Amino acid sequence: MRLILTLVLLAVTATCVSGEDGSRVKRQGLLDYLKWTDNTMNYFYQDDLPLEMQAMFRDAFGYLSNHTCLKFNYSKEAENAVEIGPGDSCWARLGMDGGHQPLSFAYKCAAFGVAVHEIMHALGIAHSQARTDRDDYLFVNSEDHNDGIQNTANLVPFDYGSVMLYWRDQTRWPKDPEYNYTMGSLRVAFYDMILLNSFYECNCDNHPEKLDCKNGGYQNPANCNECLCTDGFTGQLCDQPDGTVFNASTEWKAEIIQSINLKGIHINTMPQYSKAPEGSTIEVRITKLYGFHCHDFCDNNGVELKYKTDRRIVSPLVCCDNDNLWNKTRSSTNIPFVIVKYGDPKTPIFEFEYRYIPGNSTLVDNQV
Numbered sequence: 001m002r003l004i005l006t007l008v009l010l011a012v013t014a015t016c017v018s019g020e021d022g023s024r025v026k027r028q029g030l031l032d033y034l035k036w037t038d039n040t041m042n043y044f045y046q047d048d049l050p051l052e053m054q055a056m057f058r059d060a061f062g063y064l065s066n067h068t069c070l071k072f073n074y075s076k077e078a079e080n081a082v083e084i085g086p087g088d089s090c091w092a093r094l095g096m097d098g099g100h101q102p103l104s105f106a107y108k109c110a111a112f113g114v115a116v117h118e119i120m121h122a123l124g125i126a127h128s129q130a131r132t133d134r135d136d137y138l139f140v141n142s143e144d145h146n147d148g149i150q151n152t153a154n155l156v157p158f159d160y161g162s163v164m165l166y167w168r169d170q171t172r173w174p175k176d177p178e179y180n181y182t183m184g185s186l187r188v189a190f191y192d193m194i195l196l197n198s199f200y201e202c203n204c205d206n207h208p209e210k211l212d213c214k215n216g217g218y219q220n221p222a223n224c225n226e227c228l229c230t231d232g233f234t235g236q237l238c239d240q241p242d243g244t245v246f247n248a249s250t251e252w253k254a255e256i257i258q259s260i261n262l263k264g265i266h267i268n269t270m271p272q273y274s275k276a277p278e279g280s281t282i283e284v285r286i287t288k289l290y291g292f293h294c295h296d297f298c299d300n301n302g303v304e305l306k307y308k309t310d311r312r313i314v315s316p317l318v319c320c321d322n323d324n325l326w327n328k329t330r331s332s333t334n335i336p337f338v339i340v341k342y343g344d345p346k347t348p349i350f351e352f353e354y355r356y357i358p359g360n361s362t363l364v365d366n367q368v
């Protein structure tokens, strides 16, 4: 299902000015739109919004509340509020627009990732293809307003796995073809929440205890007593493995991965690790993919070999074996090497091989 194809953004064309009265001040941020005050977004549901859609938004608000300092307050009485209703497409206005601003959520876009996408618009986040630096990462041949460049602050690296980036088609495609199937993800990327936290200046600076979060994690603005961890790690400091650990040797070894733990919301992940002595380079290659739903992009299932040095960024996703990218050998000096399988926990199976190269090797580094 190409759920994300239905995303349409109603661009608000009102231009912000640096008015002396401060009524609509141009702010540093992603867009020339207002942020919600006190980090609190008010919202309510129209009466005809189906209960299952309301449940999806409840999950999305819960996720955002647990990963940011933002708060979401159900109120029909609030002066400024997002009015979530059914419609025949999906769109939201950018930032706090004033009064009761519509957010349209049609059946055909009913997915957790789409709900987060639309809420992020309402919080003031633009599409990734609207970033001022997008031409470094994308070819765009589109007159659609959704693809127009906006005045963004680019507070996090461009991430092809962002839930704010559209899918690849003939009007926009990645300059790095390794990401052909990654664009259009319905997973919420780690950097998506960092973007929100940065935009709304959520942090733990005033918390008495500073946590030394490991493996790309950072102190959680929603709960400064814990770290938010990248895929594959858990524990207060993200120093514990959250998944199955395989010990690599210098010879190739093979594994078959079948089940997916029910973990996360809707798009489930089950990390695997390959461990090797510190200072080594780990190599991993997928040898078989069975039962994955393969279409133009890996939105609802796939495998991510997290070989990029930055553990926060999304590495290329694979779910199809019809190109020459899926079975490439990936190498990383990150130990452990994390592999994420996500999607419908029914049938997909994949096989992979792994080994390590001792630390004194002069391998070419295949990393960002």
Ligand SMILES: [Zn+2]
Pocket: 007, 008, 009, 117, 121, 127
């Ligand atoms: Zn959108």
